[in-house]
Amino acid sequence: MDNADQVNALLKLLDAQKDAYQDTFRQVHELLAQNIAATALKGPAIPSVPPQSPRQSVSGNTDRMSRTRKVSTGLGTLTTSFESRRTGDDSDVDDDESLYVSSTLEPELYTEDSLRKHLQAYKWNPYGARILETVIDNPSRLLQNPLIAKHKGPTDDRSHLSHYLVFDVGPDGAPVPLDFSHMERDSSRASAIWRAISEVNQPPKERLAVGRITIVREPSPILFGAVHHTLTKHFDVDELFRHLIDSGGSAAHMHRSFEEDVRKQRSFVFNFEYFTIIAQSCKPMKWQLADRQEERSASHISITRSSSVVALSLDGPAVRKVKNPSRQANNSHGYSYDPWSAWHLVNLQCYPDWHATLDVHDSTKHFVNGPEAFLATVLGELRDAQKRFEEIYKAITSLIMAPLEFMFDSDIRDRLLFEDKHFTYSRRYFWAYQTLGLMNDSIRAMIDAVEDTFTEHVWQGTHKTLWPLLESESARNVYFKKRLTSLRAKFETEVQNLRKQIDENEQRRREIRGLKEELFTGTSVQESRKSIENTEITIQQGHNIRLLTLVSIFFLPLTFVTSVFGMTNMPTDMNYWDFGIVTITVCVPFFILLGSLNTTRGMHFWRVKTVALLGNVGLWMKWLFGRQTRANSDGSLLAREEPRLQMFRSTSTQNARNTRLRSWSAENDRSGKISLDSAAPPRQDTEMVRPAMVASRRSNLAELWTYEKERKRTLRYSHDV
Known part of the structure; x- marks a missing residue:
């Protein structure tokens, strides 16, 4: 396994150096051509076949643009074929470069001075201001020189923990990474990221890119500002920042042909929102919803809300005018853009962990156009989401399920069956139950966004606004639809895996509900026993109080009589008959009254x-x-x-x-x-005569x-x- 990884790394390194190899091969080819010409002047022509050169990239030189592209049999084909055989996939390389995007990106160059002016003059919306709070609200930070720290080691803004991958995609569809590892060794990672995103198709580069893939993970505030500065020409970056902060669930923003902003018309956005476990030495950003507890116990799972944005922008002209069917629309018509134009793809990831997939884009995978690269990036995010969901699922399972010692240790059984005074298990089950429910809501939103957006018309290339294929029977469109068929199968597989994850979470929730009921039952039994014990104690205390009351009541009339006869104005002769008679007269009725009141x-x-x-x-x-x-x-x-x-x-x-x-x-x-009336004789009543x-x-x-x-x-x- 280690040897295979080393071979793969060496192949990637060789592919990254393909430009230098092609230049050397071209020089050798020209030198051989000169030698053949010189030999022809000295003697008869000898028929020979010149060695084939690898596929040449488009450059800014006029003479090179006029050259005819040649079929590649060099390093690119070798590495790709090897990777395909290793993974079992079909080779992504096609000999005909006409199947790929040919128009190149416009050259762009940004400097720290332009970045400083942009940060000072731009009118930030609330989302951008919240992300760049520590930069734009600190005038001394904006005047700092250099603006992007170049010293090695940890930094205050934690930019040393940021990660990046920037690829230039050539006319052959192969993404070549921009490697600035030497800058990281000499200065800082932030300076390497700035260098990678601040230049596009700049001399002395000869292999001009038709597409640019920019992936930035956990960027610091100043790097967020750098991304905003370099990409605001192609994207509404304020919108991307809003998707990172808003907790509205995963969503696709794809049908934007009728937007007022041209940047939105030509761009396609897919934002992801779910959760991840905070890794060691990682720290969520201030604007992220996260567990802020510094101390992490063995029974505590630190979770944060994660967000990612994948956006594609097509730089070519509009190819179709589309009528707006909405009755309340401001624009009666919109525009759809050519999927075969030059493109920019950006992926901003805010995941405070170390679980991002790094092999979504490499030199062994060729992209025929920007939409395919966009779909591949979205597919990679779906896989990363599944990994993070699975990790949280395992952590919750280990948190709520009984350990193996449960079967042999009665103390563990008692702790799990009966609640303690801190309600530890009730709170733990409640948290786990609700967390799994929120995870399922996030997964459902993700599935709905994929299925509602990538419909049958999109996969067939017949959608009116989403990457329409005007000449569906052309060679490159047929080839693109073939690639879409493969991507569709992969999307369906990932969606099915996410549905299985929902079922597993629901099953775990049912188990947690059962554990809660068992805990409630055990605790109720324990409380009932405690109540019985407390009732017995209360009854015993009642008996004691009753006995004390009877004793005090017995002496109460005696105290009254003695207090009366103890007065100084009473007769002083010693006569106990009066005292006894009064005592009996007072006490006996009193005792009889109390005795009768003591019965129902x-x-x-x-x-x-x-x-x-x-x-x-x-x-x-x-x-x-x-x-x-x-x-x-x-x-x-x-x-x-x-x-x-x-x-x-x-x-x-x-x-x-x-x-x-x-x-x-x-x-x-x-x-x-x-x-x-009754024919009865009249009654003779002498008493009623008068x-x-x-x-x-x-x-x-x-x-x-x-x-x-x-x-x-x-x-x-x-x-x-």
Whole structure:
């Protein structure tokens, strides 16, 4: 395995030096041609076949641009064929360079002075200002010379932990890495990154690039500013910064033909958002959502929100005008761009770990155009996401599952079954359950972004705005669709793996839910036993308090009696009969009362009696105060109303007699009618011969009694007056 890695590294190194090899081979070829020409002047021409040269890259020289491309049988084919045989994939090399992008990128050059002016003059949005906070809010930092630190060793902005990969893709589709390792050895990594991204197709480079791949991992704030400065011509870098900070889930921003900004029309963005475990010696950025705990115990998993942006920009002209179907659109038409134009691809990764894939782009893989490189980069991010999800899944599994010693150690079983005073396992299960749920949401968002964006029309090259193939039957379009078919199969495999990850997470969540229920059950049993023990203790304490209360109650009346007889104003002769009689008179009823109150029946009896007594007292008070009130009011009215009372009495007596006579007559009429109807003989009742007289006599007695009461009341009131 180690030998294979060494061979692969040597092959990559040889491929990186292909330019120098081609130049040397060209010189040898020209020298041989001169020798053949000189030999031809000296003697007859000898037919010979010149050695074949490898594929030549396009350069800025006019004479070299006019040369005819030759078929490559050199180092590039050798290394690629070897890598393909080693991995089992088909060779990515095709002899016809017309199948690849041929237009080159425009030369670009940026300096530290231009970077300084850009950082000072640019109007940063809130996202860019948050990322570059330590740079743009520090005037002394912007005036620092050099602006990008060149000293070796650790730096305050942690730029020494940043990583980069920059590739120039030539007309043959092979990405050649820009190696500035010598600058890292002599100065700093930040200066090497700046050098790699600040120059595009600059002399004395002869192999001009048709595409540029820029990958920056965990850049420091000043390097974020450098990326913004060098790429703002091709991308809306403020938008890329916003995708890095916003926690809205993974999403694809691909259908942008109708945007106002031309940079957005020609660019395609795919942002990833998920989580990763913070690696040792790594530190999340200030704007990242992360676990900020410095001390990491064995049962603690430090997680941070991770984000990555993959963006592609096509520099060529628009090839199709597309009508905007939206009724509320500002632009009635949009434009789609040629997938075979020169291109820039940028990948900004903010993952504080060491698990990024480094072999997504290398010299053994050729890209026919920018969209293929973009899809390959997105595919690499999907694989990295799966690795990080798998790592978190394993960490959570080891955190919540019982260790192997669980089967043999009762103390471990007790710790896992019963909760402690700090609620350790409840908090641990809750965190693990919710974290796996958030991971599944992140994975689903990622899958939805892939499936909703890369539809059948995209894979077939018939989409109106997303990399349309105008001549679908041309050789390079047919070749590109063949490559897309292979990429589609790889995407489907990764999406299927992500779905399996969701199923595994759900299964683990069900197990965590079961562990929570078992913990709750065990803790409930333990609490029930504790409650029973506490109840017994409480009952025992109640008995003790009751005994103490009875003892104190027993001595309470005795204390009262002794305190009374201990007064100084009591008789001084020694006579214990009085003391004994009083003691018995006070204590015995008191003890009987307390004894009865100590039973339910006695308590009920005394409660009823007490309520009845209080009710009677209330009625008596009401009668007493009501009688006094009536007496006071009647006394004042008696003198004024005496004549009227006399007339009222006579009238009332006569009315009463008349009423009784009418009632008796009506009753006799009803009785007679009933007797006639029923044909019954009339009833002979001697006691009711003259009921009016009987009633009259009773009424006279009542009248005399009432009159006598009123006379006495009048005399009393008159006497009071």
